Structure formats: C-alpha cells, structure tokens
Amino acid sequence: MNSFSRSFIKFSSVNACRLVRTPTLVQSLGFYGVRCYAKKPKGKRKVRELKPVTFTIPNYASVNNLSNMLNVKIEKLIRDLTSLGFANVTHNYILSREYIELILQEYNYKIDGENTGTTFENVYEELKSPVNPKNLARRPPIVTIMGHVDHGKTTILDYLRKSSIVSEEHGGITQHIGAFQINTPLSGRKITFLDTPGHAAFLKMRERGATITDIVVLVISVEDSIMPQTLEAIKHVRNSGNELIVAITKIDKFSNKKERERAIDKVTNDLMNNGVPIEKMGGDVQVIPISARTGENMDLLEESIILLSDIMDLKGEQGSNTNSEGWILESEVKKSMGNVSTILMTRGILTKGKVLICGNTYCKVRSIMDETGRQINQAAPSQAVEITGWKDLPHAGDEVIQVSNESMAKKFVAKRQSLLQSAREAANVEKLNQQRFLEAINKEKKDEMSTDDLDGEEGADQAGPPGPKKVNFIVKADVSGSVEAIVESISSLGNEEVVSNIVSAAVGIPNENDMKMARITDSTILCFNLGNLPSDVLNNKDKIEVRQFNVIYKLIEDVTEILTENLKPVYEERQLATVEIREIFNFSLKKKLIRIAGCKVTNGQLMRNSAIKILRGPDEKCVYDGKIATLKQGKEDTISVKKGNECGVTFENNFEDYEAGDKIVVYEKVKVPRYL
Structure with missing residues (x-):
C-alpha cells in the first residue's frame, strides 16, 4: 500500500503517460482497490511499461481536490464536467464516488470491478434462495377488500367470520389493516382476507394491500356507485396486476326488483366507462350483487373467489428447509409482550426460534399467535400471524426474510444501515451543492454593488429569506400503519405562509423524550387510538398541548385548524x-x-x-x-x-x-x- 501511494498515473490526450508523485494527497484520501492501466502508445518505438497502480476512490471529493488528484487544471476539469452534463459546477462542488468513477473513465482510466448496484432497498435480495418446485403446494388465496368509505367492506368480513367488528371501529370506518383467515362454510376451503381502510388518508396502506394480495374484491355501494376511493382502487388493481371481483353491496336497500336492477345496471355501466372489463360485456371481471346484512348472494361471492383461485393455481413453498418470507402488515408495542408485528406469510413454514430480518431490525421468534390471539406452533404461506421477539419495532410494509442465525442478521442490518447513511449523505451533498451555488451567485452580485448598497444587502442576506412558518407536531399512534398514514396526511398540509412540520413520529404512548422534544421544539403532540393516556402526560408541568383522536379525518381537521390559526392575520x-x-x-x-x-x-x-x-x-x-x-x-x-x-x-x-x-x-x- 505504501509503495502504491507514491505514484499516480495520468494519461494525456496523445496516450502517453507520466508518473505523478502525490504521496501526501494519496495517503490522506486512503486509496484502495482500484487499478488503473496505461494505454500502450502506437508505433514501433519501445516504451517501458508501467505496472498498474492501485488507489482508493473516495466516497466524496470536491472538484478542487479531484483536479489535484488528476493533475488537471481546475478550469479544464470544470469545462469537462459541464460537457458531461453537470450543472452549476464550482471549485467546491462535491462529487460522489459514482461520478468520480465516470470522470476517471473519461480521462482514460480503467477501473477494476463494477458497481454491484446494492442499495439499502435491495440489500437483502441476496438472502433469498431460488424457488424449489418440489416444495410447491397449494395455498389459500389472499383476498383484499377495497373500496370507498362506508360502502360495506367490513360488513362483508363481519358476515364471513360471523363476528362483529364494525361496532368496534371508531367513526364507523376501518383504520388498520385487518388480516383474517376463514374456513368457508360451503367448500371448507381457507381464504385469507385483508380488510384495507377506505379513508383517503390510508393511501399507502391500500397500496400495500393491493401489492401483496392475489385477488381484489372491489366493494361498490349500489346507492353511491363509483366514488373517488373506488377509482383509486381500480388504478391500484390495474397497476398491481391482481385479479378483480366486483361486489355491489347494499342491494337490500331496494325492495322493488326493477329499481334494484336499474341501480345495479348503473354501477355496471359506470364500471365499463372506467375501463373495467366485466363479464357482461365479454370481459373476465365477475360482478356479484350482494347484501352482507341479509346474506343474499354471499355464497356466490365465496364460490367466485374459490373458483378464481383454482384457475390462478396459487402455490407457495412449504418445505421444511425453505427460508420463510413475508410482509409486515402492522407493528405495535404491547404491554407485557413488547414489540409485536403482524406478518402475512408468503413463503416457507415459520416456527418458533427462527431468525427473521426486516428493515433495520431483526427478530428471534419467541411466540406465534393467530388472529384470535391463540398460540400456534407454525405459520404457512397465506397465513397472517402475530409474532414477538423483535429487537426494535419493524415498519409496516417492509419485507421479512429468514436468515440462518443472529450473527448474519446483525451483519446485514449493519450493512443496510451503512447504505442508508450513504443515501442520506448523498441527499445532503445535493443540498450542499445547491447552497454553495446560490452563495456563489450572491457573492457575485455583492461584488458588483457599491459599498453603500453592499452594506444594506449584507443585512438583508443575514436575515435570510422568510420562508413559510413551521408549525411543529409530534405524532404518536397505536400501530405503525396509523403513524405512516397520519404523517402522510398532515405533512403536506399548509401553503406558502405556514406548513406542517413533523418533528417525530412513533408508535406508543408519549414518553419522557417526546415531552422533552415537544418542549424544545414547541410542538403539539397528536395521539391516535392510544386509549386513556396517563395523567402526567395530559396534565404535564410544561403545559405541552396533547390532543387525542380516534378518527383520522378529525385529526386532519384539527391540524388544519391549528395551521389556519398560525396564518398571518x-x-x-x-x-x-x-x-x-x-x-x-x-x-x-x-x-x-x-x-x-x-x-x-x-x-x-x-x-x-x-x-x-x-x-x-x-x-x-x-x-x-x-x-x-x-x-x-x-x-x-x-x-x-x-x-x-x-x-x-x-x-x-x-x-x-x-x-x-x-x-x-x-x-x-x-x-x-x-x-x-
């Protein structure tokens, strides 16, 4: 390494080469692992070949430092960068490793090795094993119930499960993804249902439901026909490639047969107008009028789901040596149980003691529970279960992959966190480059001003642009899906004068750190579905405002009102x-x-x-x-x-x-x- 760090090869335009000694610079940048080769000059004249030199390409370097490394005048390097498509290049413009490699290639350096393209989003892909056809077995279909608010989605599940969950929902709407596996009474076959929330705030949760499901049952009220969330659900189904069944609900509202048929025809016509190929017009989408309250045609809906799943020939790996995989539907902190997540299994047989990796955390499975809270020994594909044993709370929507042991889990989590930090640094570098460019422009303007004007301008620059006023909020909710939906809903609220700023968002009751953060940042704490809060939170000594909500649209209305109060009168x-x-x-x-x-x-x-x-x-x-x-x-x-x-x-x-x-x-x- 030391002999290496004393030399650096630079190629001229005529393909000659010369040795440039930059030991201090090379050592300070910590070179490693990249080989550069000199091109042989044309002609018969013998030229002493130089051995390839190896040096490290730094993760980040300014244009000024790179010009010193390449022994190129900075003006020429800036011109070359501009010709390559870089904008707003100055002497202190920061280049990432990928851009430095691109520039080295332009200067006739040959770089050993290729970028693997690994990011924090796909770092766990190498843990997945190829599919073994011998382990494939038929699995239950995963069915997602989607549709507009109050069109009867939860009532359908209520009928199928012979239970009552509608009365437990705050505001009459479902606000979490519910996953349940039922045995159908007619065929005895199993179907896994995902009940996705219909409120507009839960866009991401509905998207998540559409991408991990096999069949989507689109619920449309015969009274309202197609509504905004209905169109959104159709778009998600079309993008995800899932099979679709349309259930027209609330047909019991019409006692007159002709009026009912007229209303059903209106819904089917609206579906055709929105590009849904229904069977009536030669398409493949079944349309089934039902009433979940009276049970009319519910057996037909069940039969249609089973028939469609048989046509799709749904299978999943269930071998004992197959690594388990799945998706996090929900995660929360439960008293006496700690970090708990709901997983929808997609591959393998999950048993106690297995090590799972997800996002920036991992889990050694301590217990497995079904939707009724009963302890079970294993979970198969298409089954939704609650597991405990997570080191930290995983995020809803993240993929779960089994690894061989905790040591490997820690290794890959550390690798992902490193890539995530690099991504954050890259984003910060972009902001820094933009800031430096604006500073350079302002400096040029100041140089053109007279001394009197300069003094006034300096005062204005120190004050800085006013920008919108930030109103700070801390979000606390019962499950991670709710946290995600609330942040998504209120972070975009505001205008050019006032904006909503999410200081932090997490699962659980507000703790001491949350109260301290709220005091420092003058934040309002928004609590969602947390039940009765401790008195020391509600009546805190710092007079921090803590607001409680059970229905998300009321939370959004309240935040909008707070922002409105902060508008300039x-x-x-x-x-x-x-x-x-x-x-x-x-x-x-x-x-x-x-x-x-x-x-x-x-x-x-x-x-x-x-x-x-x-x-x-x-x-x-x-x-x-x-x-x-x-x-x-x-x-x-x-x-x-x-x-x-x-x-x-x-x-x-x-x-x-x-x-x-x-x-x-x-x-x-x-x-x-x-x-x-």
Missing part, C-alpha cells in the same frame, strides 16, 4: 362614519395656540378615540392616519356625535395640518377569516 377596513371639516378655529390656551377643526358629521357616528383618516382633494389623498384626541360639542367634552350634529375635533400626535374642506373617514379594522 389579514384585516380589512370597514367605514363607520364620514365627517366634513368646515372651518378652522384657533384657540389660545396658556399662551399656546391650538387649532380646532370645526366639523359636521355627515354619516354614521363619530366616537372619541376613533381610528380616522383625513382625505384631501378630488383624488382623496390621505394626509393623516391616526386617532381623535378630543371631541367637543360647544365647550363640553362628549363621547360621541351623531349624524347631522356639529363638533370640534383635535387629533393625536398634535397633528394640525388639516384644512377646511378635508373629509374625515372613521373606520375600524376587521380581521378577515383565512383558510389554507
């Missing part, structure tokens, strides 16, 4: 009275001459301490904006003077520059309601 002037100055009187008081305006109230009522404007001339130029100091009728002070009466008036700040014929307008400022 806007006032409009309302005219209350008009007064005409008819004559000027001079009054001597203690050797001091005082001017008094003799006025007549032409409209409204003039009050002492009223806010007034004095207007002059045909264009009504404002010569004074202030308040009345004294108001007299005759020699007596008065509080008010009504329309048609005369009075004497003086003004605050000893204003006396008024004339006969001027008009006094009495007004008040009224706050105008503002909305985001």
Whole structure:
C-alpha cells in the first residue's frame, strides 16, 4: 500500500503517460482497490511499461481536490464536467464516488470491478434462495377488500367470520389493516382476507394491500356507485396486476326488483366507462350483487373467489428447509409482550426460534399467535400471524426474510444501515451543492454593488429569506400503519405562509423524550387510538398541548385548524362614519395656540378615540392616519356625535395640518377569516 501511494498515473490526450508523485494527497484520501492501466502508445518505438497502480476512490471529493488528484487544471476539469452534463459546477462542488468513477473513465482510466448496484432497498435480495418446485403446494388465496368509505367492506368480513367488528371501529370506518383467515362454510376451503381502510388518508396502506394480495374484491355501494376511493382502487388493481371481483353491496336497500336492477345496471355501466372489463360485456371481471346484512348472494361471492383461485393455481413453498418470507402488515408495542408485528406469510413454514430480518431490525421468534390471539406452533404461506421477539419495532410494509442465525442478521442490518447513511449523505451533498451555488451567485452580485448598497444587502442576506412558518407536531399512534398514514396526511398540509412540520413520529404512548422534544421544539403532540393516556402526560408541568383522536379525518381537521390559526392575520377596513371639516378655529390656551377643526358629521357616528383618516382633494389623498384626541360639542367634552350634529375635533400626535374642506373617514379594522 505504501509503495502504491507514491505514484499516480495520468494519461494525456496523445496516450502517453507520466508518473505523478502525490504521496501526501494519496495517503490522506486512503486509496484502495482500484487499478488503473496505461494505454500502450502506437508505433514501433519501445516504451517501458508501467505496472498498474492501485488507489482508493473516495466516497466524496470536491472538484478542487479531484483536479489535484488528476493533475488537471481546475478550469479544464470544470469545462469537462459541464460537457458531461453537470450543472452549476464550482471549485467546491462535491462529487460522489459514482461520478468520480465516470470522470476517471473519461480521462482514460480503467477501473477494476463494477458497481454491484446494492442499495439499502435491495440489500437483502441476496438472502433469498431460488424457488424449489418440489416444495410447491397449494395455498389459500389472499383476498383484499377495497373500496370507498362506508360502502360495506367490513360488513362483508363481519358476515364471513360471523363476528362483529364494525361496532368496534371508531367513526364507523376501518383504520388498520385487518388480516383474517376463514374456513368457508360451503367448500371448507381457507381464504385469507385483508380488510384495507377506505379513508383517503390510508393511501399507502391500500397500496400495500393491493401489492401483496392475489385477488381484489372491489366493494361498490349500489346507492353511491363509483366514488373517488373506488377509482383509486381500480388504478391500484390495474397497476398491481391482481385479479378483480366486483361486489355491489347494499342491494337490500331496494325492495322493488326493477329499481334494484336499474341501480345495479348503473354501477355496471359506470364500471365499463372506467375501463373495467366485466363479464357482461365479454370481459373476465365477475360482478356479484350482494347484501352482507341479509346474506343474499354471499355464497356466490365465496364460490367466485374459490373458483378464481383454482384457475390462478396459487402455490407457495412449504418445505421444511425453505427460508420463510413475508410482509409486515402492522407493528405495535404491547404491554407485557413488547414489540409485536403482524406478518402475512408468503413463503416457507415459520416456527418458533427462527431468525427473521426486516428493515433495520431483526427478530428471534419467541411466540406465534393467530388472529384470535391463540398460540400456534407454525405459520404457512397465506397465513397472517402475530409474532414477538423483535429487537426494535419493524415498519409496516417492509419485507421479512429468514436468515440462518443472529450473527448474519446483525451483519446485514449493519450493512443496510451503512447504505442508508450513504443515501442520506448523498441527499445532503445535493443540498450542499445547491447552497454553495446560490452563495456563489450572491457573492457575485455583492461584488458588483457599491459599498453603500453592499452594506444594506449584507443585512438583508443575514436575515435570510422568510420562508413559510413551521408549525411543529409530534405524532404518536397505536400501530405503525396509523403513524405512516397520519404523517402522510398532515405533512403536506399548509401553503406558502405556514406548513406542517413533523418533528417525530412513533408508535406508543408519549414518553419522557417526546415531552422533552415537544418542549424544545414547541410542538403539539397528536395521539391516535392510544386509549386513556396517563395523567402526567395530559396534565404535564410544561403545559405541552396533547390532543387525542380516534378518527383520522378529525385529526386532519384539527391540524388544519391549528395551521389556519398560525396564518398571518389579514384585516380589512370597514367605514363607520364620514365627517366634513368646515372651518378652522384657533384657540389660545396658556399662551399656546391650538387649532380646532370645526366639523359636521355627515354619516354614521363619530366616537372619541376613533381610528380616522383625513382625505384631501378630488383624488382623496390621505394626509393623516391616526386617532381623535378630543371631541367637543360647544365647550363640553362628549363621547360621541351623531349624524347631522356639529363638533370640534383635535387629533393625536398634535397633528394640525388639516384644512377646511378635508373629509374625515372613521373606520375600524376587521380581521378577515383565512383558510389554507
């Protein structure tokens, strides 16, 4: 390494090569692992071949440092970078490793090895083993119930499971992904249902449901037909490639057969107009009118799901030597159980003691429970189970992969965290480059200014652009899916004056760190579905505002109201009275001459301490904006003077520059309601 670090090969435009000694620079950058080869010059003349040199390409380097490394003038390097498509390049522009490799290739360096393209998003892909056809066995279909709010999605599951979960939902809407496996009463076959929330706030959760499912049952109310979330669900189904069955619900609302058929025909026509190929028109999408309350045609819906799953020939690996895989549906912290997650299995047989890796955490499975809370020994593909044993809480929507042991889990988690940190650094580098470019432009502008202008401009630059006001929130919810949905919903609220800023978001009851963070950042804590909070949280000594919610749209409305209250107030002037100055009187008081305006109230009522404007001339130029100091009728002070009466008036700040014929307008400022 030391002999290496004393040399660096640079190629000229004529393919000659020379040795450049930069030991200090090379050692400071910590070179390793990249070989550069000199191209042999053409012709018969013998040239002593140089052995390839190896050096490290740094993760980040400024243009100035790179020019020193390559022994190239910085002006030429900037020109070359611009020709390669780089914008706003300056001497301190920071280049990432990938860009440095690109530049080395442009300067005729040959680089050993290729970038594997591993990112924090796909770092676990190498842990997956290829599919073994011998281990494939039929598995239950995974069915997602999707549709608009209050179209009867949960009522369908309620009927199938012969239980009542509708009454337990706050606000009458489902707010978590519920996963349940049922034995169908007619065929005895198993079906796994995912009940995705219908509220617009749960967009990501619905997307997650559409991508891990086999069949989507799109629920449409016969009363409302297609609604916004219905169109969104159709789009997700189309993008995901899942099979679709349409269930037209609430047909029991129509007692008249003709009215019912007319309403059903309207829904099918709307489906066709939105590109859904229904069977009626020669397509492959079944449309089934049902009533989950009376059970009408529910057996037909069940039969359609089983029939479609048989056509799809759904299979999953279930061998004992197959690594388990699945997806996190929900995760939360439960008392006496710790970190708990709901996993939908997609591959392998999950048993106790297996080590799973997910996101930035891992788990040695301590217990497995089904949807009823009963302890079970194993979980097969298409089964949704709750497991415990996580070191940290995994995020909903992340993939779960089995590894051989905890040592391997720690290794890959550390690798992912390193890649994640690199991604954050890359994002910060982009911001830094943009900031430096703007600073360079501002410096050029300052250099063109005169000294007086420069002083004023410096003061303005120190103040910085005002930007929107940030209103801080800390989000705490019962499960990670709710946290994700709330953050997604309220982070985009605001306008050019005020924005919602999420300081932190996590699962669980607000703790001491949350309270400290709220105090430091002046944040409002938003709690969702956390039940009865401890009194020391609600009645905290720092008077931190803690708001509780059970329905997400009420939370969104409340945040919108808070943001609206933080908008800059806007006032409009309302005219209350008009007064005409008819004559000027001079009054001597203690050797001091005082001017008094003799006025007549032409409209409204003039009050002492009223806010007034004095207007002059045909264009009504404002010569004074202030308040009345004294108001007299005759020699007596008065509080008010009504329309048609005369009075004497003086003004605050000893204003006396008024004339006969001027008009006094009495007004008040009224706050105008503002909305985001």
